[in-house]
Amino acid sequence: MNKPYLIEFPKLGSPDIGYISVAENSSLIPFDIKRVFWTYYTPESIVRGRHAHYKTEQVLVAVTGRIIVTTEMPDGEIHTFILDNPHVGVYIPPSVWHTMQYSHTAIQMVLASQPYNEEDYIRDHADFRKQWNK
Template sequence: MKETKVDDVRIIDLPKIKDSRGNLSVIENNTIPFDIKRVYYLYDVPSDAYRGGHAHKKLVQFLIPLSGSFDVILKDSIKTKSVTLNKPNKGLLITSGVWRELENFSSGAVCLVLASEVYDEDDYIREYKAFKNYKGL
């Protein structure tokens, strides 16, 4: 397995087509580096709640803040990084093998998630201690 790091996580700018009637952003096959196999979204998340709290062995995700804002806390075996997502034309590419937590959801926030794989419970690492063991700590 390739050792993935927080530094492998990156913001990808989505095309933004401006128009007096409103803006439009599009995601096509060449926008993100994987084929989309699952799409879901988070909404009505209380401001004091958090989502995520896991890592994936194989799955790659692309998170887009369709509305509002939220923070993504990322961890690898060495580094922790926080990213605030608040622009619907900028998404966060999260590689496999990186722990993620989503928190500080603003009122009305909607997080769209594009995933490289269909749901597979065996791909999840849900306990942080198990994640550290997986990373060799």
């Protein structure tokens, strides 16, 4: 089973003109992108996510601000990633429970391997644990 990991996108430019990062035809993203969405204005006291997916793979990027991403593998292994640079993302494979906590200014962009499908979500942590601890 794949584990979550950081992806560093190219950072092109310089401090005097600014930067651009690209994920175009990228071998950095281990799936074809079928959906892109973003979250913003999330209060710092709110923890979002709190789910896993059966099929969907995702790459999360903090376009601005800071996002703390916590992942839990089916075997209970936990990883914490701090996203605070717009050219770094974290890959979230299927079957990985994940939560996100945002700084007030955070904007998160998500690249997903599947269109939205409610049936792909595991929203109850106890169900997540049962799914792989049979």
